Amino acid sequence: MTIFQFPKDFRWGTATASYQIEGAAQEGGRGVSIWDTFARTPGKVFNGDNGDVACDSYHRYEEDIELMKKLGINTYRFSIAWPRIIPDGDGEINREGLDFYHRFVDKLLEAGIEPFCTLYHWDLPQTLEDDGGWGNRRTVDAFVKYAEVIFKEFSGKINFWLTFNEPWCIAFLSNLLGIHAPGNRDLQTSINVAHGLLVAHGKAVQSFRRLGITGQIGIAPNVCWAEPYSKSPEDQAACDRSIALNTDWFLDPIYKGSYPQFMVDWFAEAGATVPIQEGDMEIISQPIDLLGINYYTMGLNRFNPEAGVLQSEEVDMGLTKTDIGWPIESRGLYEFMHYLQKYGNVDVYITENGACINDDLNNGKINDDRRISYYEQHLAQIHRIINDGINLKGYMAWSLMDNFEWAEGYRMRFGLIHVDYRSLVRTPKESFYWYQNVIKNNWLETRS
Numbered sequence: 001m002t003i004f005q006f007p008k009d010f011r012w013g014t015a016t017a018s019y020q021i022e023g024a025a026q027e028g029g030r031g032v033s034i035w036d037t038f039a040r041t042p043g044k045v046f047n048g049d050n051g052d053v054a055c056d057s058y059h060r061y062e063e064d065i066e067l068m069k070k071l072g073i074n075t076y077r078f079s080i081a082w083p084r085i086i087p088d089g090d091g092e093i094n095r096e097g098l099d100f101y102h103r104f105v106d107k108l109l110e111a112g113i114e115p116f117c118t119l120y121h122w123d124l125p126q127t128l129e130d131d132g133g134w135g136n137r138r139t140v141d142a143f144v145k146y147a148e149v150i151f152k153e154f155s156g157k158i159n160f161w162l163t164f165n166e167p168w169c170i171a172f173l174s175n176l177l178g179i180h181a182p183g184n185r186d187l188q189t190s191i192n193v194a195h196g197l198l199v200a201h202g203k204a205v206q207s208f209r210r211l212g213i214t215g216q217i218g219i220a221p222n223v224c225w226a227e228p229y230s231k232s233p234e235d236q237a238a239c240d241r242s243i244a245l246n247t248d249w250f251l252d253p254i255y256k257g258s259y260p261q262f263m264v265d266w267f268a269e270a271g272a273t274v275p276i277q278e279g280d281m282e283i284i285s286q287p288i289d290l291l292g293i294n295y296y297t298m299g300l301n302r303f304n305p306e307a308g309v310l311q312s313e314e315v316d317m318g319l320t321k322t323d324i325g326w327p328i329e330s331r332g333l334y335e336f337m338h339y340l341q342k343y344g345n346v347d348v349y350i351t352e353n354g355a356c357i358n359d360d361l362n363n364g365k366i367n368d369d370r371r372i373s374y375y376e377q378h379l380a381q382i383h384r385i386i387n388d389g390i391n392l393k394g395y396m397a398w399s400l401m402d403n404f405e406w407a408e409g410y411r412m413r414f415g416l417i418h419v420d421y422r423s424l425v426r427t428p429k430e431s432f433y434w435y436q437n438v439i440k441n442n443w444l445e446t447r448s
């Protein structure tokens with residue numbers, strides 16, 4: 001057994017997102033999002049599940065906050081649903097939507113929990129997607145309008161801000177692979193989306209500074225750490241492309257003011273170019289205060305000319321997997337955090353990390369020992385990372401509760417709290433109590 005003591009001011013939290021937990025999809029003046037449309041498209045989401053009810057957190061947020069207090073977290077990452085604030089994307093402001101989030105944030109603050117807010121966690125107003133989505137500068141301008149409304153409303157209440165969650169998912173998972181909303185399968189479209197969201201990010205940061213909003217602002221890329229299957233240059237290059245598309249494609253423009261040239265050249269070979277307009281890169285590279293990093297798994301990749309646009313395929317090495325099929329390998333988090341140092345020792349928060357373990361209720365308990373083991377391994381790496389002098393400031397477990405896992409619907413469970421989707425009864429899992437103890441002690445005690 002080993003004791004890993006965390007810094008006294010380390011932030012302990014959990015994370016969720018609006019479309020995944022709120023429900024009340026037709027209430028409070030909310031408009032239609034691309035996920036409402038996508039979920040209603042036959043074959044896109046397992047079992048035809050959708051976010052109409054989800055965890056009903058729109059009505060049950062006080063109960064959820066009581067559970068957060070019981071867990072002992074001091075930080076809670078959530079997202080605001082743009083369609084609740086400006087239902088048609090860039091028209092009238094919906095006061096009822098703002099009032100809901102004021103009630104929610106006030107309750108969080110009353111509970112002594114720091115709100116950590118994501119402005120965009122994938123629920124784009126459908127009207128904007130109908131007019132070209134992130135590839136249309138109208139959507140960029142609409143996002144800035146939406147962001148400014150939120151900044152002005154919550155400045156002083158919210159001090160930690162993220163513009164976008166997982167830009168790789170928004171651009172490539174959703175517009176090249178077609179697995180998430182809106183389900184496009186086109187390389188140029190996905191590159192246009194990536195560029196549009198980056199310009200929107202930069203403009204929102206400019207507004208944040210111009211309006212004198214208190215707090216810190218950043219972005220939350222998801223990580224795809226990969227190591228080469230062999231020592232061959234082809235396998236190493238395949239790895240580099242896989243890592244770069246999740247990380248460098250977004251963080252080079254933000255921190256360096258330019259895209260990674262080797263990837264620009266790679267896409268040019270595939271006939272796709274980045275639609276950069278005059279001044280875009282200066283806008284995108286506005287200095288930010290923090291990075292959120294979402295880490296779940298890593299891969300061993302090798303070159304395969306048939307393996308998609310990156311010609312990079314993951315090799316199954318027989319590692320233990322979670323129930324969604326992702327290999328469990330916490331080492332990737334450590335390696336990635338050192339990779340990230342090329343952008344400087346920036347303030348980083350792990351804004352998502354967790355395991356899909358579909359254990360169910362058994363005599364009123366959920367003995368999700370595999371989830372505890374996952375967290376134990378990853379928190380040990382977190383301690384190692386901090387010990388190396390990397391500015392890792394906090395950790396938010398994905399997720400507070402089971403919720404709508406996008407194309408997987410409700411069958412995949414990431415929560416520390418079990419949700420019965422018929423009764424909506426919340427039941428803390430054994431991992432909830434394990435994490436509660438880690439937070440209370442501010443140390444991890446490995447069980448082996």
Ligand SMILES: CCOCCOc1ccc(-c2cn(C[C@@H]3NC[C@@H](O)[C@H]3O)nn2)cc1
Nearest residue numbers: 017020166173177179222294296352405406
């Ligand atoms: C068959 C080819 O497959 C290609 C990869 O397909 C995926 C699917 C899903 C993910 C994915 C899901 N999550 C968890 C979410 N992060 C944000 C929060 O909302 C969580 O629900 N992270 N990454 C990645 C890749």
